[in-house]
Amino acid sequence: MTAAASSYLDDRTSISAVVKEFGRKIFPDHWSFMLGEVALYSFVVILLTGSWLTFFFDPSMTEVDYEGSFVPLKGVEMSAAMASSLDISFDIRGGLLMRQMHHWAALLFIASIGLHMLRIYFTGAFRKPRELNWVIGFVLFILAMAEGFTGYSLPDDLLSGNGLRIIDGMVKGIPVIGTWISFLLFGGEFPGTVIIPRLYTLHILLLPAVIVALIALHLVFVVVHKHTQFAGPGKTNQNVVGVPILPTFAAKAGGFFFIVFGVIALMATFFTINPIWNYGPYDPSPVSAGTQPDWYIGFADGALRLIPPGLEFDFLERTYSFNILIPMAALGLFIVLAMIYPFIEYWITGDKREHHLLDRPRNAPVRTAIGAAGVTFYGVLWAAASSDLMATHFHVAVEHVIHTLQALVFLAPVIAFIVTKRICLALQKKDREIALHGFESGRIVKLPGGEFIEVHEQLDEYERWKLVSYTDYAPLMIRPNSRGKITVAQRARAGVSRWFFEDRIAPVASKDLEVSHDNTH
Amino acid sequence: MSKATNRKNRAGRRGPLATVALLAIGLFFTGGAYALISNGTAEAQSDINSQEMIDEGEKLFAANCATCHGVNLEGSDIAPTLIGVGAASVDFQVGTGRMPLAASGPQGQEKPEQFTDQQVKAMAAYVASLSVGPPIPDPRYLDEQGDAANGAELFRINCAMCHNVAGSGGALTEGKWAPAINSTPAHTYEAMITGPQNMPVFNDANLSPEDKRDIITALAYIKDTPSVGGYALGALGPVAEGLFAWVFGMGAIVAVTVWLTAKSN
Numbered sequence: 001m002t003a004a005a006s007s008y009l010d011d012r013t014s015i016s017a018v019v020k021e022f023g024r025k026i027f028p029d030h031w032s033f034m035l036g037e038v039a040l041y042s043f044v045v046i047l048l049t050g051s052w053l054t055f056f057f058d059p060s061m062t063e064v065d066y067e068g069s070f071v072p073l074k075g076v077e078m079s080a081a082m083a084s085s086l087d088i089s090f091d092i093r094g095g096l097l098m099r100q101m102h103h104w105a106a107l108l109f110i111a112s113i114g115l116h117m118l119r120i121y122f123t124g125a126f127r128k129p130r131e132l133n134w135v136i137g138f139v140l141f142i143l144a145m146a147e148g149f150t151g152y153s154l155p156d157d158l159l160s161g162n163g164l165r166i167i168d169g170m171v172k173g174i175p176v177i178g179t180w181i182s183f184l185l186f187g188g189e190f191p192g193t194v195i196i197p198r199l200y201t202l203h204i205l206l207l208p209a210v211i212v213a214l215i216a217l218h219l220v221f222v223v224v225h226k227h228t229q230f231a232g233p234g235k236t237n238q239n240v241v242g243v244p245i246l247p248t249f250a251a252k253a254g255g256f257f258f259i260v261f262g263v264i265a266l267m268a269t270f271f272t273i274n275p276i277w278n279y280g281p282y283d284p285s286p287v288s289a290g291t292q293p294d295w296y297i298g299f300a301d302g303a304l305r306l307i308p309p310g311l312e313f314d315f316l317e318r319t320y321s322f323n324i325l326i327p328m329a330a331l332g333l334f335i336v337l338a339m340i341y342p343f344i345e346y347w348i349t350g351d352k353r354e355h356h357l358l359d360r361p362r363n364a365p366v367r368t369a370i371g372a373a374g375v376t377f378y379g380v381l382w383a384a385a386s387s388d389l390m391a392t393h394f395h396v397a398v399e400h401v402i403h404t405l406q407a408l409v410f411l412a413p414v415i416a417f418i419v420t421k422r423i424c425l426a427l428q429k430k431d432r433e434i435a436l437h438g439f440e441s442g443r444i445v446k447l448p449g450g451e452f453i454e455v456h457e458q459l460d461e462y463e464r465w466k467l468v469s470y471t472d473y474a475p476l477m478i479r480p481n482s483r484g485k486i487t488v489a490q491r492a493r494a495g496v497s498r499w500f501f502e503d504r505i506a507p508v509a510s511k512d513l514e515v516s517h518d519n520t521h
Numbered sequence: 522m523s524k525a526t527n528r529k530n531r532a533g534r535r536g537p538l539a540t541v542a543l544l545a546i547g548l549f550f551t552g553g554a555y556a557l558i559s560n561g562t563a564e565a566q567s568d569i570n571s572q573e574m575i576d577e578g579e580k581l582f583a584a585n586c587a588t589c590h591g592v593n594l595e596g597s598d599i600a601p602t603l604i605g606v607g608a609a610s611v612d613f614q615v616g617t618g619r620m621p622l623a624a625s626g627p628q629g630q631e632k633p634e635q636f637t638d639q640q641v642k643a644m645a646a647y648v649a650s651l652s653v654g655p656p657i658p659d660p661r662y663l664d665e666q667g668d669a670a671n672g673a674e675l676f677r678i679n680c681a682m683c684h685n686v687a688g689s690g691g692a693l694t695e696g697k698w699a700p701a702i703n704s705t706p707a708h709t710y711e712a713m714i715t716g717p718q719n720m721p722v723f724n725d726a727n728l729s730p731e732d733k734r735d736i737i738t739a740l741a742y743i744k745d746t747p748s749v750g751g752y753a754l755g756a757l758g759p760v761a762e763g764l765f766a767w768v769f770g771m772g773a774i775v776a777v778t779v780w781l782t783a784k785s786n
């Protein structure tokens with residue numbers, strides 16, 4: 001029966017060729033390789049719950065009187081968007097569960113993208129030939145934040161309205177064209193009556209379409225490039241060692257999808273997220289204490305909180321708000337640097353080889369240290385978005401929190417860089433030591449002559465392989481070009497390269513190993 | 522024979538159970554006597570502005586408040602005058618344990634109250650007898666039966682910027698803060714009319730007594746209605762949600778990824 005069905009299908013679609021080719025794709029096993037999958041699966045949950053929500057959500061700013069079952073808002077005037085969000089929460093069966101799953105899944109979607117990107121970065125998986133896929137992934141990260149923000153704004157409650165007001169303020173802070181853009185976006189003066197339907201179109205049509213297309217492209221690239229793997233015996237730059245898609249990986253991944261689905265469903269069942277009924281309808285006058293964006297916009301909110309006051313100047317009858325422009329420029333620069341990092345490193349190392357073996361973070365000390373500095377910078381901005389809650393919950397003054405974070409946003413990345421680099425080098429030294437001399441067994445032996453020695457045990461071949469196989473880089477030499485000149489760009493490149501690679505621990509060569517084993521105890 | 526009696530006697534007076542029994546009897550009488558006395562005082566609460574109350578309040582005030590606020594309510598370098606603060610202020614500050622101050626700091630902290638309600642009312646009566654000020658609110662505004670929708674809207678407009686929309690509290694400047702609101706209706710009303718610590722006064726021209734009743738109704742609704750969406754995470758907003766998503770959500774999922782890729786032993 002099965003055979004008949006499958007041959008019927010194959011005769012008409014020639015699908016067996018695809019299954020044979022695709023099913024035998026190999027995926028290596030490591031927990032951190034599954035973070036991207038988490039992002040994909042939470043996106044599926046978002047699509048499913050989001051489609052359900054569109055059945056009941058009314059993206060309109062028409063004023064209505066709420067007549068649903070939530071007592072403290074009965075008779076209150078609000079937009080149809082807010083009223084229908086409340087109906088979804090209180091009067092439509094399963095509605096609140098769907099809303100909460102949609103929102104929790106969104107938080108996890110962007111969080112898992114973030115962790116996935118950190119994994120790619122710290123293992124050097126963005127190197128040739130995967131630079132473009134890093135950029136695609138980065139664009140997906142930004143689009144996911146845009147999806148999150150447009151969705152956060154749709155219910156038209158007090159919190160989302162406050163968020164939109166900040167965006168409006170940032171747009172208006174752009175010199176000359178800011179006000180024009182704001183009026184274009186909101187169809188007149190903020191808040192107007194068109195912003196919710198416009199955001200809705202972006203949220204359910206344009207952004208998801210682009211995201212789905214880019215995810216498809218992202219995955220095609222994963223198939224084309226094949227998956228990276230950590231070094232190990234039998235794992236080379238030319239092969240991929242792991243489990244085939246069919247049947248093992250597909251079964252595991254399918255099960256994992258349901259686990260992610262289940263975790264999100266449990267969170268949505270037992271934990272409230274965005275209780276819009278507390279916030280009430282948007283009204284431009286009130287702002288609640290503890291008004292924050294969702295976590296992924298927190299770093300931008302934090303940047304606005306950290307900028308000192310008094311940076312607004314009038315020039316030629318126009319106001320220039322540097323307290324808006326500086327954070328925007330800093331964040332823009334940060335994002336662009338992170339997005340083009342693979343190309344920067346490519347230029348610095350001058351390494352034109354393909355890399356399918358991952359680096360352990362310690363084996364690229366400067367890259368890891370740059371990453372740590374970036375994470376710390378982001379972390380300080382992120383923490384600043386919750387400065388008020390840190391003040392109340394740790395019983396300190398909010399000004400002290402802000403001033404501390406203002407200092408840390410400059411100092412902490414530098415400290416993180418230095419400390420991380422030193423830790424990496426120390427770990428490399430330890431690895432080298434263990435590879436050469438084995439590890440201390442704790443067994444003390446008395447020799448016939450009376451001498452005491454501690455027996456060092458050698459690693460087995462598999463373990464040692466992991467410690468010794470990594471690429472060693474050396475700073476680039478300055479060489480004259482074909483016309484016999486040394487250009488400024490060359491000098492700069494050599495300078496950065498020296499900074500990148502001057503402190504390094506060379507991997508243990510097999511010659512060293514032999515020497516050390518010969519005179520081992 | 523005599524030996525046996527002796528042993529029996531010893532077992533009676535000195536046995537381990539004897540101590541327990543003695544303790545139980547002692548506690549029973551002390552507790553009973555205390556209950557009788559305290560019941561007696563509670564019943565004596567007839568007129569809160571009687572001369573008797575004022576006299577009792579004066580003694581308590583002299584013993585507990587006058588060091589800082591002065592014997593004639595005139596205040597001092599370290600404490601404000603109490604002339605004109607009214608009974609409502611005393612009832613709020615002492616009744617919520619903020620006064621006497623636990624320690625000097627940016628603002629008085631709530632702590633377990635130090636006086637019985639009777640004693641608080643006595644001090645309130647004494648302070649009110651010396652100068653005019655907001656009185657203890659009329660119980661008909663405290664019944665939590667007002668218009669919750671109006672109250673919630675007034676709360677969002679007037680209170681939420683410091684106390685948070687769900688009344689979970691928030692930060693003010695220089696180490697001060699707006700506390701989470703979980704007081705009794707009377708204390709909430711008194712806070713509005715007296716403006717304790719850093720809170721502004723919401724007098725009756727600003728928010729009518731009926732409006733205050735509506736606000737109290739809305740707060741009672743929030744407090745008494747179980748969170749419909751599940752555990753509310755402190756009703757603190759997106760920071761608590763983000764923290765939860767990262768620590769528990771991502772934590773659980775990363776744990777699963779480690780489990781799925783673990784090599785079997």
